[in-house]
Amino acid sequence: MRIINKKANFHYRLEPDKIEAGISLKGIEAKAIRDNRVDLSEANVRIMNGEAFLINANIPARGIVGYDATRIRKLLLHKSEVVALETKAKQLKLTLVPIVLYTKGRLVKLEIRLGKAKRKFEKRALIKAEDIKREIEQEYKVR
Numbered sequence: 001m002r003i004i005n006k007k008a009n010f011h012y013r014l015e016p017d018k019i020e021a022g023i024s025l026k027g028i029e030a031k032a033i034r035d036n037r038v039d040l041s042e043a044n045v046r047i048m049n050g051e052a053f054l055i056n057a058n059i060p061a062r063g064i065v066g067y068d069a070t071r072i073r074k075l076l077l078h079k080s081e082v083v084a085l086e087t088k089a090k091q092l093k094l095t096l097v098p099i100v101l102y103t104k105g106r107l108v109k110l111e112i113r114l115g116k117a118k119r120k121f122e123k124r125a126l127i128k129a130e131d132i133k134r135e136i137e138q139e140y141k142v143r
Contacts (some may be wrong), residue, residue: 003101014114016113030108043055057098094114096113
């Protein structure tokens with residue numbers, strides 16, 4: 001089971017190095033993840049007080065009253081990994097972006113990458129290039 005943040009490549013220019021982190025979850029959240037009911041499109045990772053947290057990840061649980069689906073969840077990383085991520089993010093002015101949420105046996109893992117936010121004109125240029133490529137492919141199919 002893999003849940004991919006499809007908007008990450010559109011909104012960020014991602015660095016190649018990846019970090020795997022565990023997540024501290026409630027039981028109903030783990031069940032929702034195994035049922036593929038997760039939205040990572042608006043999620044990001046922040047480091048506060050020497051600990052990493054997943055913010056705005058929408059994991060809706062069914063049948064529970066008063067449950068906050070976008071609550072802050074703690075990421076399970078070694079102290080050295082947290083310090084390395086924090087220094088690299090501050091030095092290069094990068095954002096920590098969750099890319100993939102997956103299960104590894106009975107554990108739930110999150111893949112994190114550093115990324116620089118794209119500006120609006122870069123996103124427009126990307127869309128324009130994709131449209132031109134699609135039109136060219138359609139022209140060749142017709143002939």
